[in-house]
Amino acid sequence: MVNNWKKNRCKQLRVYIASPYWDNDPQVRHKRVQVQMSMANTLLSLGYHPFWPLHSYFLVQHGKDTGAEIFSEEDWLLVSMSWISACDLFLRIPGDSVGADAEETYAREKKIPVYYSIDNIILNRKEVIKPCQIPKTPESGHPK
Numbered sequence: 001m002v003n004n005w006k007k008n009r010c011k012q013l014r015v016y017i018a019s020p021y022w023d024n025d026p027q028v029r030h031k032r033v034q035v036q037m038s039m040a041n042t043l044l045s046l047g048y049h050p051f052w053p054l055h056s057y058f059l060v061q062h063g064k065d066t067g068a069e070i071f072s073e074e075d076w077l078l079v080s081m082s083w084i085s086a087c088d089l090f091l092r093i094p095g096d097s098v099g100a101d102a103e104e105t106y107a108r109e110k111k112i113p114v115y116y117s118i119d120n121i122i123l124n125r126k127e128v129i130k131p132c133q134i135p136k137t138p139e140s141g142h143p144k
Helices: 002-008 026-045 053-066 073-086 098-109 118-123
Strands: 014-018 049-051 089-092
Touching (some): 014 073, 026 049, 089 118
C-alpha cells in the first residue's frame, strides 16, 4: 500500500473533527464519542484522513481502570492544537462547547477552512485538493 501512495503522490486531506464532549451524564459523553467516530468513519469512506480527538475518551477510561495518569482539559487542548495545525480542514459538529469553540478559533487563526457538515466539505470539494481513494482488493474490501 505504501508503494501505491508513493507512486500516486496524491494528497490525503486531513480533517480535524471538533465537537462538544463534557456533560455530567456519562451516557451523553459516550454518545458524543460515538458521533465523532461515526463522522470519522464517513470521512474515511470518502477518502479523507480524519482525526477525532474524542478517541482520548478511551485513554481516560484506561487511566480510570488502571490508575494511569489522567491528563487535564488544558493538556488535551494543547494536544488538540497540535493536531489542528497538521490538518487541512476543520469539521465543527454543532453544540455548546468551550473547548470546541477554542479549537475552531485556533483553526481560523491558522487559516484552516472550517466546515459545519460533511455535506459542506463535499459541496466545496472544488475549493480543496481532491482526496485520493485507496485502492481496495475485491475479495476483502480492505486497502491493498
